[in-house]
Amino acid sequence: MLEVLTVSIFNQKRKVRIYLPEDYYSSLKRYPVLYMHDGQNVFGAEEAIGGVSLDMHNHLDQFKSDLIVAAIDQNTEGEERIHEYCPWKHGDFSEQLLGYKSGSGGKGSDYADFIVKELMPIIDGKYKTLAAENYMAGISLGGLLSVYAGCKYPDVFKKTAGISSAFYRNQEEIEKLAGSTPPSGKIYLDCGTAEAGENSKISELFLKSNKAVYERLKGS
Numbered sequence: 139m140l141e142v143l144t145v146s147i148f149n150q151k152r153k154v155r156i157y158l159p160e161d162y163y164s165s166l167k168r169y170p171v172l173y174m175h176d177g178q179n180v181f182g183a184e185e186a187i188g189g190v191s192l193d194m195h196n197h198l199d200q201f202k203s204d205l206i207v208a209a210i211d212q213n214t215e216g217e218e219r220i221h222e223y224c225p226w227k228h229g230d231f232s233e234q235l236l237g238y239k240s241g242s243g244g245k246g247s248d249y250a251d252f253i254v255k256e257l258m259p260i261i262d263g264k265y266k267t268l269a270a271e272n273y274m275a276g277i278s279l280g281g282l283l284s285v286y287a288g289c290k291y292p293d294v295f296k297k298t299a300g301i302s303s304a305f306y307r308n309q310e311e312i313e314k315l316a317g318s319t320p321p322s323g324k325i326y327l328d329c330g331t332a333e334a335g336e337n338s339k340i341s342e343l344f345l346k347s348n349k350a351v352y353e354r355l356k357g358s
Contacts, residue, residue: 170271288321
C-alpha cells in the first residue's frame with residue numbers, strides 16, 4: 139500500500155511516497171527502510187517523469203517483501219535535480235563525457251544530510267521501523283548520491299545500491315571518497331554497456347566511470 143508525506147527541503151514542499159507491506163497495519167513487526175530518489179518514478183506511472191515507473195510496489199507485493207520504501211520526489215525545476223544529487227561541482231571527467239564545461243552540482247551533501255537528520259526521524263517516528271536498518275538506492279544521479287551517502291554515513295546505511303550511476307558528474311571526488319571512506323555495509327552496483335544508446339563513445343566513458351568507482355570500493 140502507498141501513502142504520501144509532505145516535507146520541506148531547500149525551501150520547497152516535496153512529496154515522499156511511502157510503500158508499506160500489505161500486512162503492515164495488521165502485524166506487530168518492525169521493518170527496515172529503503173530510501174530512494176526520483177520518487178515520481180518509483181511507483182505508479184501516473185506522475186512518473188516520461189510516463190514510465192519502476193512499478194516497485196507491485197514487485198514488492200508479489201514477493202511479500204518486509205520492507206518500507208520512502209521515495210523522495212525529485213525537484214523538476216530546471217537543473218535543480220542535478221544540483222541536489224551532485225555533492226560537488228562538476229569536474230574534468232564530466233566535461234570530457236558531456237563535451238562542455240558545467241557549473242552544476244554542489245547541493246548533494248545538504249540533500250544527504252536532510253535525509254539522515256530530518257527525514258529519517260520523521261519516518262522512524264511515524265512508522266514501525268527498524269531504526270538500525272536503513273538502506274539507500276538510486277538510478278543515474280540517484281546512484282551517485284546513494285553511494286556518496288553510503289560513504290558519508292557508513293554507520294547509517296547498511297545496504298547501498300547504485301544503478302546505472304552517473305558518477306561521471308563528480309568522478310574525481312567520488313573516487314577519492316570511495317577509496318578513503320567506503321560504505322561499511324553491502325554495496326550493489328550495475329552499469330550497462332550501451333547506456334548512451336548508439337553513442338558508443340559516451341557509453342564507453344560511462345562504463346569506465348562506473349568501473350573506476352567499483353575498483354575503488356572493491357579495493358578499500
